[in-house]
Amino acid sequence: MRKTMLAALVVVLTAAPGIPAPPSDAQVRARVDALVAQMTLEEKVGQLTQAGGISFGGGPGPEEALRKGGAGSVLWVNDTKRFNALQKIAVEESRLKIPILYGLDVIHGYRTIFPIPLGMASSWDPSVHERAAEVAAREARAAGIHWTFAPMLDIARDARWGRIAEGAGEDPYLGAAMAAAQVRGFQGPYLGAPDRLLACAKHFAAYGAADGGRDYDPVYVSEGQLRNVFFPPFAAAVAAGVGSFMAAYMDLNDVPAAANAWLLRDVLRGEWGFPGFVVSDAFAVRNLLAQGFAREAKDVAARALVAGLDMDMASGTFAQHLVALVKQGTLEEAQIDRAVRRVLSVKVQLGLFEAPYADEVRAASVLADPQHGAEARRAAQRSMVLLRNEKKLLPLPQSLTNVAVIGPLADSKADTEGSWMVFGHVPAAVTVLEGVKARLKSARVTHAPGPEIRREVPSFFDDFVPGPKKPAQTKEQAEAAFQQALETARGADLVIAVMGELANMSGEAASRSSLDLPGRQEELLRAVVALGKPVVLVLIGGRPLSITWASENVPAILEAWQPGTEGGRAVADVLFGDVNPGGKLPVTFPRNAGHAPLYYARNLTHQPEGSRQYRSRYWDGPTTPLYPFGYGLSYTTFAYSNLKLGAPQLRLGAAVTVSVDVTNTGAIAGDEVAQLYVHQKAGSDSRPARELKGFKRVSLKPGETQTLTFPLGPDELRYWSTSQKRWLQEAAAFDVWVGGDSTAALHADLSVVP
Ligand code: BGC
Numbered sequence: 001m002r003k004t005m006l007a008a009l010v011v012v013l014t015a016a017p018g019i020p021a022p023p024s025d026a027q028v029r030a031r032v033d034a035l036v037a038q039m040t041l042e043e044k045v046g047q048l049t050q051a052g053g054i055s056f057g058g059g060p061g062p063e064e065a066l067r068k069g070g071a072g073s074v075l076w077v078n079d080t081k082r083f084n085a086l087q088k089i090a091v092e093e094s095r096l097k098i099p100i101l102y103g104l105d106v107i108h109g110y111r112t113i114f115p116i117p118l119g120m121a122s123s124w125d126p127s128v129h130e131r132a133a134e135v136a137a138r139e140a141r142a143a144g145i146h147w148t149f150a151p152m153l154d155i156a157r158d159a160r161w162g163r164i165a166e167g168a169g170e171d172p173y174l175g176a177a178m179a180a181a182q183v184r185g186f187q188g189p190y191l192g193a194p195d196r197l198l199a200c201a202k203h204f205a206a207y208g209a210a211d212g213g214r215d216y217d218p219v220y221v222s223e224g225q226l227r228n229v230f231f232p233p234f235a236a237a238v239a240a241g242v243g244s245f246m247a248a249y250m251d252l253n254d255v256p257a258a259a260n261a262w263l264l265r266d267v268l269r270g271e272w273g274f275p276g277f278v279v280s281d282a283f284a285v286r287n288l289l290a291q292g293f294a295r296e297a298k299d300v301a302a303r304a305l306v307a308g309l310d311m312d313m314a315s316g317t318f319a320q321h322l323v324a325l326v327k328q329g330t331l332e333e334a335q336i337d338r339a340v341r342r343v344l345s346v347k348v349q350l351g352l353f354e355a356p357y358a359d360e361v362r363a364a365s366v367l368a369d370p371q372h373g374a375e376a377r378r379a380a381q382r383s384m385v386l387l388r389n390e391k392k393l394l395p396l397p398q399s400l401t402n403v404a405v406i407g408p409l410a411d412s413k414a415d416t417e418g419s420w421m422v423f424g425h426v427p428a429a430v431t432v433l434e435g436v437k438a439r440l441k442s443a444r445v446t447h448a449p450g451p452e453i454r455r456e457v458p459s460f461f462d463d464f465v466p467g468p469k470k471p472a473q474t475k476e477q478a479e480a481a482f483q484q485a486l487e488t489a490r491g492a493d494l495v496i497a498v499m500g501e502l503a504n505m506s507g508e509a510a511s512r513s514s515l516d517l518p519g520r521q522e523e524l525l526r527a528v529v530a531l532g533k534p535v536v537l538v539l540i541g542g543r544p545l546s547i548t549w550a551s552e553n554v555p556a557i558l559e560a561w562q563p564g565t566e567g568g569r570a571v572a573d574v575l576f577g578d579v580n581p582g583g584k585l586p587v588t589f590p591r592n593a594g595h596a597p598l599y600y601a602r603n604l605t606h607q608p609e610g611s612r613q614y615r616s617r618y619w620d621g622p623t624t625p626l627y628p629f630g631y632g633l634s635y636t637t638f639a640y641s642n643l644k645l646g647a648p649q650l651r652l653g654a655a656v657t658v659s660v661d662v663t664n665t666g667a668i669a670g671d672e673v674a675q676l677y678v679h680q681k682a683g684s685d686s687r688p689a690r691e692l693k694g695f696k697r698v699s700l701k702p703g704e705t706q707t708l709t710f711p712l713g714p715d716e717l718r719y720w721s722t723s724q725k726r727w728l729q730e731a732a733a734f735d736v737w738v739g740g741d742s743t744a745a746l747h748a749d750l751s752v753v754p
């Protein structure tokens with residue numbers, strides 16, 4: 001009887017449409033072996049070719065290639081009907097009927113947009129980021145996408161680099177936690193889990209360290225820096241089971257990442273045991289020619305493949321040259337087979353052979369799920385960082401009757417959602433103006449955007465934004481807009497200035513040489529503050545800005561990042577005190593662009609700053625940041641006490657528990673992110689003055705104390721030594737601090753003994 005029930009259950013489970021059970025490794029291997037045995041060399045190269053669903057420069061669409069088995073993956077399509085039509089060609093008209101793997105950049109949401117990743121990292125709550133990725137996966141998968149080019153795991157310590165918006169900021173420990181969370185969220189418990197996507201850890205590696213913060217510029221970082229700083233999020237993604245990697249565009253120490261055998265073969269596969277496949281960045285294989293790495297396209301194809309790159313994104317270089325290279329004997333077919341196996345294994349694991357098509361009816365209902373909006377609102381609330389709050393200006397009273405909401409970002413749906421929308425996305429965010437109006441239903445809420453802001457050099461990506469392009473404002477129009485915003489502010493009792501950067505001012509190819517508020521925003525802010533009214537500055541944007549003047553003159557400042565679909569509502573929730581902000585900065589705020597790269601985990605020097613003679617490294621101002629890493633205020637206050645180590649001495653290889661009491665010393669409930677930092681005082685190499693090695697976000701009622709514990713052991717205390725060329729944990733003395741940001745003062749000594 002039990003047997004029959006079990007059999008029935010198995011039938012039900014396996015019969016459920018689109019829910020294949022995960023195949024075993026042996027099943028995957030057998031299926032891949034059987035396919036590879038039947039494939040022609042041309043079909044094999046096809047699986048290593050990713051074709052653009054839109055063509056740049058008016059070339060043909062992917063249909064013909066798919067029919068011949070000449071493309072294994074398609075990107076830049078976002079239309080469920082077209083997905084199904086193209087898939088039909090692959091699974092019904094191609095000889096071996098191998099389904100297409102659809103890839104798209106689903107970065108911080110598909111239909112429901114969550115805060116940008118830098119904002120999500122500000123939550124210091126990996127579970128929120130995991131859930132955001134899960135919702136994004138559910139929507140995108142329903143629409144027909146299998147594979148997202150996310151998460152972006154590049155550590156970014158230079159705010160001039162526009163792609164700082166797409167990652168978790170400057171710190172490897174926080175970055176690793178957010179990396180693992182996103183992989184879990186996108187992929188679920190196993191590759192091919194229902195309603196999930198294949199994730200792609202990108203851009204391997206150190207893309208964020210571009211010289212001068214200039215996107216795509218070469219990167220020069222030592223092996224020690226790579227292993228201690230830039231690799232940990234990628235290693236965490238591998239440990240979390242990420243199924244694919246994307247190689248970065250730029251030269252890493254003079255070898256392009258896309259053809260870097262040390263990165264792709266030795267480290268990624270050799271040391272970390274990554275079993276998935278590696279895709280290039282868009283057009284990167286062909287662009288190795290432009291980079292000056294080789295003189296002929298056939299050479300770059302061969303060198304990239306041999307270095308460990310499996311799939312050519314959109315450049316067609318593998319498709320054009322690999323077959324001939326094998327036939328001439330430059331490459332062995334076995335080298336192609338290895339890459340093909342990796343790609344096909346992932347396709348089998350994803351269950352594409354069983355469920356190649358998207359269900360359009362189901363897609364519509366998944367995309368309309370109201371629960372997703374609620375999750376995006378919660379994520380946005382948790383991502384906001386309160387930077388300043390003089391005389392408790394915030395939270396605002398509900399009794400306000402006359403408020404002006406000004407600034408170029410106050411009522412822009414597209415900029416509230418932020419950078420990296422999927423193709424064809426129609427911005428639908430609730431703006432800050434709308435959020436405030438909804439809150440103050442019977443009050444007078446006025447609005448004026450002030451002068452427009454725009455990039456001085458237009459973005460390549462602007463061409464993909466639907467709709468006519470607005471001509472630039474003339475000087476006279478801008479002046480009229482300035483005066484109108486000032487008059488609007490003058491007529492109100494309180495002003496909310498929503499300022500920062502447009503969506504296209506951060507992200508790819510969006511580096512800056514200044515970190516000031518663009519355009520005339522600061523001028524307007526100064527004029528409004530001079531009116532003598534209370535002013536709240538809400539920052540919308542994708543990078544830390546050097547708001548030095550505002551940090552001394554505007555009483556309340558809230559960093560909202562690009563908060564997504566529910567952004568305006570979430571900002572209002574925080575401004576009016578329904579939600580007590582608890583986010584913390586995942587990046588250091590420099591005082592100006594000349595300070596970049598600026599990060600907290602710097603090594604000590606022979607002349608520590610702060611002494612009388614060496615107050616600052618700069619003679620024209622302080623070296624200290626405007627706001628330190630980990631910083632963020634709350635409407636309540638917290639105190640730390642009783643920092644204790646389980647034992648003052650620790651044997652090499654053993655672990656100790658650090659405990660600390662955190663108390664809410666104010667009158668309302670709030671969240672605090674307790675952060676643990678360590679410093680190895682001496683050893684084989686110099687070590688950073690502080691490194692984050694633990695954090696916890698906790699909610700505390702007024703007067704409540706919680707005792708938090710953190711493990712400190714070999715994982716937290718080891719590092720890759722440049723002088724020894726290996727990982728080391730040393731018998732040494734350590735400083736330990738716990739507190740609310742990277743300047744935490746509560747200290748204990750730890751000594752590790754042999
Ligand atoms: C970006 C990648 C992205 C790819 C595909 C490239 O320009 O660098 O991050 O995944 O395009 O759209």
